[in-house]
Amino acid sequence: MASASSSSHSSRRRRRPSIPLIRCPSCGVKQILELTATTEANRGRIFFTCPDHVKDGSGCNFWYWEEAYIKFLKRSGFIDEATCAELLKEAKMKDRDEMKKRSAQEFKKEPDVGHFKQLENMIFILTKMMVLLKLIQAGATAGTEIQHETEFAPEIDIAPTEKTW
Known part of the structure; x- marks a missing residue:
């Protein structure tokens, strides 16, 4: 099957060890990947997906934004309530920082001649x-x-x- 879409890149080196990368519960074949979105609308946002996920829907359908993945892990019993709360707090702070950074970059962009x-x-x-x-x-x-x-x-x-x- 195809690999993750071209609108993302792996962030394994920067991954926090506290968010477990589980075996895909949808297909049960491969370990979930942590990726960073590179599209204009979601640049810098973290998401978790099966390596066999394909945008057109032909592959595995497991795909979550970071906060939703953390909640999924809690519901599925992979992490406890305290860990879930801490990870969600970190994710929200990181999203807020990323939005500020993106806003600053947009402001600094040269005008379109x-x-x-x-x-x-x-x-x-x-x-x-x-x-x-x-x-x-x-x-x-x-x-x-x-x-x-x-x-x-x-x-x-x-x-x-x-x-x-």
Whole structure:
């Protein structure tokens, strides 16, 4: 079967020894892996999965975020209540720290020049459209004034005159 998805990487070297990596209870074949998400939305979050888990659902379905895995271990009798509480506290603190770090990185990111160029182009187009609308409005107003002037102008009988050279 396929291995864990490409949107994660192993964190075995950084793994806390207090969170047991059990044999997969779904397929019973392999030991659960502790991985770190690398997707934009969840970068840095820890999750636990069977090595045979596949995103499309074709492999083993065992997959939990860190806090849910800790609760699963407690429900299944692998850890006691005190250990569960301590691990959940650590996980929440780590998630909070990771969110702060991610927010700081987002703030420090350089602005997307392409996005600013798009906005600049939109403003340019809107400005030209406003000028065009003003010209159309001015032309319509001038045309109305000319029409009103000819309606009220006195009629003058202009007869052709003979040319004398």
